Amino acid sequence: DIVMTQSPDSLAVSLGERATINCKSSQSVLYSSNNKNSLAWYQQKPGQPPKLLIYWASNRKSGVPDRFSGSGSGTDFTLTISSLQAEDVALYYCQQYYTAPWTFGQGTKVEIK
């Protein structure tokens, strides 16, 4: 199984400041056939299911604010919130869809400082 490891487990950022979450996979999730990374990011608020934010490592889902961006390739990925808003307080997960079983990171809790 591909193990997904996120860092940090939690971070506190001031409103309007940048938040950065890292995700490392135990093996590459780069599809050679399309040169895309099978890596997604989700946001989860209390009592709600995870919500897809980013797919193919850097593509924002329609309707997701452009302050959310994803980057990285191979085994190392980053989710950046460029200017943290109050509504961004949540848990964030990375997930690989390169090969089954599909696996998630342990989650990163983002709070306001």
Added chain:
Amino acid sequence: QVQLQQSGPGLVKPSQTLSLTCAISGDSVSSDSATWNWIRQSPSRGLEWLGRTYYRSKWYHDYAVSVKSRVTINPDTSKNQFSLQLNSVTPEDTAVYYCTRKTGPFDDWGQGALVTVSS
């Protein structure tokens, strides 16, 4: 817009069978581009994929090794839904269960159902 509506009991006794259903609107369980999955979430296991069903000229099923001997995921084309059955449950199976639609990432999620295994 795809919507997934989950239903099923929230309390199951140990050794019994957990059964959940996910009704689909906005897509077909027989879609040739989506798979239909169950995922659970607990403090001890995090987000754990349990298995999927999908149609590509015939029906396929894949299950996580951790539950493979106890789990069944079935489509119901007449009702456009799919189901999860998990046998011989223990308190370790207590979790929030989600049904999801997957075309690459997990695009759409049901509302979630807390299932508690307790006598």
